Amino acid sequence: AAHSAGLFEECGKAVLFRHARERYGPLLNSVVDEAELVQREQAEFGVSNDKLGAALCESWGLAGPAVASVRHHVTVQATRVLPPEVARPGICALSALAHALMTAPDTLEDVAKAMAPQTQLDETLVLRGARKVQEKLAAAAERD
Numbered sequence: 001a002a003h004s005a006g007l008f009e010e011c012g013k014a015v016l017f018r019h020a021r022e023r024y025g026p027l028l029n030s031v032v033d034e035a036e037l038v039q040r041e042q043a044e045f046g047v048s049n050d051k052l053g054a055a056l057c058e059s060w061g062l063a064g065p066a067v068a069s070v071r072h073h074v075t076v077q078a079t080r081v082l083p084p085e086v087a088r089p090g091i092c093a094l095s096a097l098a099h100a101l102m103t104a105p106d107t108l109e110d111v112a113k114a115m116a117p118q119t120q121l122d123e124t125l126v127l128r129g130a131r132k133v134q135e136k137l138a139a140a141a142e143r144d
Contacts, residue, residue: 005069012053
């Protein structure tokens with residue numbers, strides 16, 4: 001489920017771009033963060049990329065936890081709060097950790113501290129795992 005969620009987390013953006021390139025491209029390039037993007041998408045298209053992506057994933061038969069992660073990823077990444085209705089919150093937490101690794105690595109510890117108690121996971125183990133991934137990313141970047 002985590003793999004599927006990660007693969008399709010941004011699929012709503014791809015669909016909006018594909019079907020409204022002239023309108024969506026400039027909108028996408030003009031926003032400062034995802035929260036602003038979903039607000040502007042909603043105003044411009046009547047749907048945001050996270051909700052559209054989740055609807056697509058649901059129609060493709062993806063597992064419920066993957067769909068939920070796609071649906072809530074923008075909110076979770078912005079607020080570090082997992083929605084109580086999500087059946088497997090660890091998938092959303094992984095999304096938030098991956099987002100921190102890719103966009104703001106200096107926030108990784110704070111994100112891990114926020115996510116661990118909400119998923120009933122040990123904070124030290126979550127952070128250790130995330131740091132291992134961070135080390136692998138750094139090693140890969142050095143090789144390239």
